[in-house]
Amino acid sequence: MKRLMYILLLYPSFVCSYEPIVVDVNEGRQIIDGIKKGDEIYFPFSFIKPYYEAYSSEKNGVVYFKHNNAIFRDVAGYTPTGNYLNFDKIAVENWDNYFDGHSIPVNNFRWGQHYYPISILHYGISHHAQKLKCGHNCDIDSNYDNSVDKWINYSGQDNISANGEGVRFTGLDSSYMLKINSSEKYINLDLAFRNANYRVYFEVETTDGIKHIQLNAGSGSHSLNDKYYYVGVPLKTFENRRITIFRDLQTDVKKMFGATYKSLLSVKVRGDVDVFSVSTSKTNHTRIIKRVADWLLEKQDSLGAWPSEFDHMFYSGRTEVMKAGWYSAMAQGLAISHLVRAHSLLGDEGYLDSARSALQIYSVPVSSGGVLDYYDSRPVYEEYPTTPSSHVLNGFIFALLGLYDLQEYDSNIYARDLYEEGFNTLENILPLYDMGNRSAYDLTHISSKTYPNIARWSYHATHVHQLKVMMSISKSTVIKEFHDRWYEYAFGFKVKTN
Incomplete structure (x- = not known):
């Protein structure tokens, strides 16, 4: 329901009846409807808001009027290692x-x-x-067993082996899946790409069904279809170097699919990748x-x-x-x-x-x-x-x-x-x-x-x-x-x- 708020312009001399009036603003530049009650004139807030950049909100039957929408916070106690201006x-x-x-x-x-x-x-x-x-209380990882027998081969040949503290995958002709089933918003992979011959997928459950976020060598970001979204990983700086790939799945799902993130179902890997650890977390500030x-x-x-x-x-x-x-x-x-x-x-x-x-x-x-x-x-x-x-x-x-x-x-x-x-x-x-x-x-x-x-x-x-x-x-x-x-x-x- 459309809500109208009226602003007091003249000081009160109350009478019981309201009288509709026409208001000429600034010598005919604008004509609006108003209300007169005795010596008081009321303007509709729809006029006041843009004219004076005013703002209002309503809560528990009380209307709160503000001169503007500026929000002020306490920034006292500034230090070079502290909270930067809130x-x-x-x-x-x-x-x-x-x-x-x-x-x-x-x-x-x-x-x-x-x-x-x-x-x-x-x-x-x-x-x-x-x-x-x-x-x-933040940045606490939930770690997943990354041993060879936990990765499920769901297509192609067996091209997986233990590699020191991690797991080595070889070739695009086989695909492996590690089940996760976590509602935590961040996925973190400690890995190394041996070359540009790889694919990493995050299988996520959303309010619009199951979707896949696909990472592989390249640049940019775009939709592949209604279920898959591609994100390029620039390779030359990171080839054969151990790095951490992490994604904010909540943000990704919203931006990529216009849906709400529910959970991460699995991580899928193809190609020449060494995976050393897999974890999820609620926050990832560090x-x-x-x-x-x-x-x-x-x-x-x-x-x-x-x-x-x-x-x-x-x-x-x-x-x-x-x-x-x-x-x-x-x-x-x-x-x-x-x-x-x-x-x-x-x-x-x-x-x-x-x-x-x-x-x-x-x-x-x-x-x-x-x-x-x-x-x-x-x-x-x-x-x-x-x-x-x-x-x-x-x-x-x-x-x-x-x-x-x-x-x-x-x-x-x-x-x-x-x-x-x-x-x-x-x-x-x-x-x-x-x-x-x-x-x-x-x-x-x-x-x-x-x-x-x-x-x-x-x-x-x-x-x-x-x-x-x-x-x-x-x-x-x-x-x-x-x-x-x-x-x-x-x-x-x-x-x-x-």
């Missing part, structure tokens, strides 16, 4: 993407499917935050943290950076197209923050070395293909290295937080110097983002000499969260002033007029 609330699995053969997210953009470092890092950091929340950190090590280039390999137009009509291979200071900051946390958790020195190397690009000007730009001779680390400059606020602060994490965790002097220079800029340019009742997303209104790009409320809330962290680690009275005022903007506060 990223445990983020679920990259629900974004518009698919997960490649190594369970790295690939974005589905309008212009194609691409690895996007910023999304991949949200994935890794969010699982680190979730692991901190669940502590020792494996995901490691997988993202390892991806960063593999993909980091000679500048210590992670390029986005697609053309991107940040703001049509204001900025030029960024050509494939562009770098983002936000990606660098998030990468450093993830590598610091992964090193703290897993102890791999390669992660810390990678974080140190990631500092290089901070000093490379945008004009030379880097991320360093300037506003009024002050350094700004650009999320989007656009021409003309965009100076996106949230990306700049994410870049600063990466520097802060490394300077604190590693006592890194270079990171400290970059951070202090950038922080000084932040204090000086914050007034340019203050619109008097909300924050601006960027400064393209200045560089393009036009109207401001106002941050939608979810990004305004991100700004407030970021300033809360910067305030707590710097004790800056300037940051505190803007944090406190921007927080109140979300509840209807506006600065006074002249």
Whole structure:
């Protein structure tokens, strides 16, 4: 049933009868139906909601009205190894993407499917935050007997043998099945592909019947038919090397088949594969943290950076197209923050070395293909290295937080110097983002000499969260002033007029 809520516009002088009226909004720009009760005028909420970006909900007969949809969370107590800005609330699995053969997210953009470092890092950091929340009660494996006699030959010749601690399969002319029957959402295989001659299948029960997720050498992801879905596993980096393949079956079933996951029935193997262990788990945070950190090590280039390999137009009509291979200071900051946390958790020195190397690009000007730009001779680390400059606020602060994490965790002097220079800029340019009742997303209104790009409320809330962290680690009275005022903007506060 359609629900209408009416907003009080004039202060009360109650009478008993309601009178329908016609309301002329802004000199005929819109005509709507209203209700008059004495001196009070009521508008339908369907008008108020888009006009003022207002929101409401109803519970137990009470209507809750909000000035906007911003959600604020406690981000106090920030540390370089702690929960990163409440990223445990983020679920990259629900974004518009698919997960490649190594369970790295690939974005589905309008212009194609691409690895996007910023999304991949949200994935890794969010699982680190979730692991901190669940502590020792998560990432518990249910292990399955992987001995030769447990694998059932359901077609072809017998080409199975014991191989040290695991099982060796040979050739595509035979197929083997290990029964699982588990409702846990993650499947984990410790294995080695000897070449590209293999197939691995996960047989799953769903609300739409039995389906199969098929992994084999290749790239991309697509439906084979209504029961089989293919995921390519890039082979050249992993050939003859022991690795872990894991899948989030709940996410896979939803994205691949549009159904709900119920259980994993079996694992099926064909081809030249050595399988060392098979397990399932309810959560997989540690494996995901490691997988993202390892991806960063593999993909980091000679500048210590992670390029986005697609053309991107940040703001049509204001900025030029960024050509494939562009770098983002936000990606660098998030990468450093993830590598610091992964090193703290897993102890791999390669992660810390990678974080140190990631500092290089901070000093490379945008004009030379880097991320360093300037506003009024002050350094700004650009999320989007656009021409003309965009100076996106949230990306700049994410870049600063990466520097802060490394300077604190590693006592890194270079990171400290970059951070202090950038922080000084932040204090000086914050007034340019203050619109008097909300924050601006960027400064393209200045560089393009036009109207401001106002941050939608979810990004305004991100700004407030970021300033809360910067305030707590710097004790800056300037940051505190803007944090406190921007927080109140979300509840209807506006600065006074002249």
